[in-house]
Amino acid sequence: MEPGDSGVGEGTHLPAGWYPDPAGYPRSRWWDGAQWTMHFNRPFAADASESAGAPRSPEEQGAILLSPSLVAFFILGFTAPWVTIYCAYRDWRGLQSAQLAQPFHWAWSFLTLSGYPVYSIGRAIVTNRRAKQGMWVLWTTIGVFVLVTVATIVWTLSFSVDSLR
Numbered sequence: 001m002e003p004g005d006s007g008v009g010e011g012t013h014l015p016a017g018w019y020p021d022p023a024g025y026p027r028s029r030w031w032d033g034a035q036w037t038m039h040f041n042r043p044f045a046a047d048a049s050e051s052a053g054a055p056r057s058p059e060e061q062g063a064i065l066l067s068p069s070l071v072a073f074f075i076l077g078f079t080a081p082w083v084t085i086y087c088a089y090r091d092w093r094g095l096q097s098a099q100l101a102q103p104f105h106w107a108w109s110f111l112t113l114s115g116y117p118v119y120s121i122g123r124a125i126v127t128n129r130r131a132k133q134g135m136w137v138l139w140t141t142i143g144v145f146v147l148v149t150v151a152t153i154v155w156t157l158s159f160s161v162d163s164l165r
Helices: 058-065 068-097 106-114 118-131 135-164
Strands: 017-020 028-031 036-041
Touching: 068 106, 068 118, 068 135, 106 118, 118 135
Parallel strands: none
Antiparallel strands: 017 028, 028 036
């Protein structure tokens, strides 16, 4: 397909951007300045580049997906539960070494993968009942959950505001 197929006129040099799909479908298609790409977007607006919800170029979309904050979010989201499981195992071994009778088993920490802090809660309750200490783990867990929730809300709102610009 050539730029003339977009309805602008034969031989017209079009700058890279979103244009009506030359195949006639009710969508926008990305013209890279030399040829039509396989990138499609929602229905074409009269002036897509200036409208509030204008589709972004594939390069801009890629830049958003590879932004440092989003990459860090995914890396932390993947590694944090596994670090928690490892720390729970080490903690369980430490409680056994300290001669605490039947400490809460570290295997419960695998439920962290589904988002539940079962080990922290169970460890705090069992340790508090048997040794009258250890509630700091529960309060730390609650504090971390509150901080993560607030940070997620702030990050989501900032990302939403940036994507609307």
